[in-house]
Amino acid sequence: MQISGGRFVVTGGASLIGSHVADRLLAEGAREVILLDNFALGTPETVAHLNGDDRVKLVRGDILRINDLYDAFKGADGVFAIAGFLTLPLTQNPPLGLAVNVEGQVNVFEACRYAGVKKVIFSSSIAAYGEPEAGLIDESAPANLASFQPGAKLYSCTKLIGEALCQLYSARYGVDAVALRYSTVYGERQHYRGVNALYIIQNYDRIMRGERPQLTGDGSEVHDYVHVADVARANVMAMASEVTGEILNVVTGDQTTIKRIVEILLDITGSSLEPEYASGGGAVKSTSGTELDLSRAKIKAMLGWEPEVGIEAGLRRLIDWRAAQPD
Numbered sequence: 001m002q003i004s005g006g007r008f009v010v011t012g013g014a015s016l017i018g019s020h021v022a023d024r025l026l027a028e029g030a031r032e033v034i035l036l037d038n039f040a041l042g043t044p045e046t047v048a049h050l051n052g053d054d055r056v057k058l059v060r061g062d063i064l065r066i067n068d069l070y071d072a073f074k075g076a077d078g079v080f081a082i083a084g085f086l087t088l089p090l091t092q093n094p095p096l097g098l099a100v101n102v103e104g105q106v107n108v109f110e111a112c113r114y115a116g117v118k119k120v121i122f123s124s125s126i127a128a129y130g131e132p133e134a135g136l137i138d139e140s141a142p143a144n145l146a147s148f149q150p151g152a153k154l155y156s157c158t159k160l161i162g163e164a165l166c167q168l169y170s171a172r173y174g175v176d177a178v179a180l181r182y183s184t185v186y187g188e189r190q191h192y193r194g195v196n197a198l199y200i201i202q203n204y205d206r207i208m209r210g211e212r213p214q215l216t217g218d219g220s221e222v223h224d225y226v227h228v229a230d231v232a233r234a235n236v237m238a239m240a241s242e243v244t245g246e247i248l249n250v251v252t253g254d255q256t257t258i259k260r261i262v263e264i265l266l267d268i269t270g271s272s273l274e275p276e277y278a279s280g281g282g283a284v285k286s287t288s289g290t291e292l293d294l295s296r297a298k299i300k301a302m303l304g305w306e307p308e309v310g311i312e313a314g315l316r317r318l319i320d321w322r323a324a325q326p327d
């Protein structure tokens with residue numbers, strides 16, 4: 001599909017990821033970008049930088065109300081299905097989180113079918129793997145949810161359902177669809193809702209208050225941190241491609257300890273504070289082991305996507321943005 005000249009809808013348009021997808025679409029010459037959000041979690045400030053661009057329309061709409069979608073999707077070439085509740089907000093409000101992530105997603109696919117939308121790119125998560133087994137994890141790995149906390153387990157199940165909807169609507173109704181499994185997404189316009197990216201932003205805030213950054217356990221927990229601009233680029237490449245019915249990891253393949261994250265933060269801020277060790281007991285957790293070896297071979301082969309922003313540069317971008325925000 002041609003991005004240039006196209007008309008696209010982003011559900012959850014006021015999200016971290018949705019706002020960057022909008023930037024990317026506009027940079028590639030999209031004719032119209034509709035940001036649909038009910039502001040349950042995101043705020044219009046997330047996309048305030050797009051005010052004044054007459055190709056962008058911010059629509060207050062709820063994916064739980066299918067009529068909101070019929071109107072917005074009419075004449076759209078593609079939909080980025082990004083609206084959703086992450087593990088943290090879903091754990092805080094299971095009835096609404098489950099409704100949005102499951103019933104809301106069904107509405108998105110039904111409205112796409114009705115409106116003749118050609119393609120959907122669904123925001124899934126590596127949480128769909130659960131707590132992974134040792135070794136390289138590719139998209140054929142089974143879900144291992146047994147050791148997950150209940151909230152994380154529910155979130156994972158909603159992402160597996162979204163992925164199955166992609167495959168069903170692609171095979172049965174001719175709505176092309178790709179599910180993208182992101183690892184820990186971080187970057188400019190970062191929020192406080194991501195279980196793992198929270199380490200970054202909370203520790204940055206602590207350092208700026210003159211408090212020692214905190215590490216959980218011995219600091220050896222690893223995550224695969226992928227910059228939001230790379231995630232946005234993967235979304236637009238998936239939309240532009242002929243690929244359908246597939247699930248693709250959007251990961252760097254790099255394992256970074258939380259100790260390393262804190263070192264980089266201290267370095268960027270020029271702080272001499274020493275990290276302190278905290279138990280982290282009671283926190284909502286998602287994937288949290290000392291090994292996380294995710295494969296990006298499939299997305300490289302199918303879309304030609306590779307990450308471009310390394311962790312040091314990405315954290316610097318996040319901090320530059322954060323430092324420019326009012327408290």
Ligand SMILES: NC(=O)c1ccc[n+]([C@@H]2O[C@H](COP(=O)([O-])OP(=O)(O)OC[C@H]3O[C@@H](n4cnc5c(N)ncnc54)[C@H](O)[C@@H]3O)[C@@H](O)[C@H]2O)c1
Pocket residue numbers: 011012013014015016017018036037038039040041042043061062063064081082083084085086100104123124125126181182183184185186191193194197
């Ligand atoms: N951030 C990550 O690390 C990460 C990792 C893997 C997957 N994902 C997935 O990517 C997507 C976006 O993540 P994010 O971090 O940008 O999320 P976010 O929390 O910034 O945004 C979610 C958006 O959805 C909107 N929303 C909620 N309910 C809605 C409804 N009923 N109708 C319309 N809009 C509604 C919220 O207001 C918010 O703007 C989510 O589906 C998430 O599960 C995120």
